[in-house]
Amino acid sequence: xxxxxxYPKRKLKKLVKEGEYKQAVEFGKSLEKQNPxxxxxxxxxxxxxxxxxxxxxxxxxxxxxxxxxxxxxxxLFLKANAHIFLxxxxxxxxxxxxxxxxxxxxxxxxxxxxxxxxx
Numbered sequence: 001x002x003x004x005x006x007y008p009k010r011k012l013k014k015l016v017k018e019g020e021y022k023q024a025v026e027f028g029k030s031l032e033k034q035n036p037x038x039x040x041x042x043x044x045x046x047x048x049x050x051x052x053x054x055x056x057x058x059x060x061x062x063x064x065x066x067x068x069x070x071x072x073x074x075x076l077f078l079k080a081n082a083h084i085f086l087x088x089x090x091x092x093x094x095x096x097x098x099x100x101x102x103x104x105x106x107x108x109x110x111x112x113x114x115x116x117x118x119x
Contacts, residue, residue: 012044016051024048039068043075055082071102077109089116 008031015024028045035041046061062079065072080095093116099109 009041009044012041016044016048021048021052037068039065039072042068043072046075046078050078050082053085055085058082071098073099073103073106073109077106077112080109080112084116089119092116 008027012024012028012031015021015027025045025048028041028048031038031041032045042061042065046058046065049055049058049061059079059082062075062082065075066079069075076095076099080092080099083089083092083095093113096109096113096116099106100113103109
């Protein structure tokens with residue numbers, strides 16, 4: 001089933017790459033109905049909303065990804081940035097710390113954490 005589902009995700013990524021965000025959201029939501037627990041799809045959807053600066057919608061999807069894999073460092077990093085956008089610095093700090101638990105060498109998380117701690 002993974003192979004059958006990968007083509008629609010490629011189409012979704014192509015729409016995003018082409019800047020067709022409205023179509024991507026509509027298409028992604030239709031895919032989500034078919035497979036609501038696909039972490040890759042949920043990450044892509046969260047990323048679309050992140051690009052669109054809709055932090056609350058992005059967080060909805062990032063939280064769903066993290067319910068499936070609570071140590072997904074890419075998702076945690078985007079979640080941290082979404083919380084910064086919402087001026088929720090404590091939550092962003094916690095996301096960075098969680099990333100560093102898994103990947104102590106993650107320079108993006110380390111740099112972001114330093115910025116958060118200096119504010």
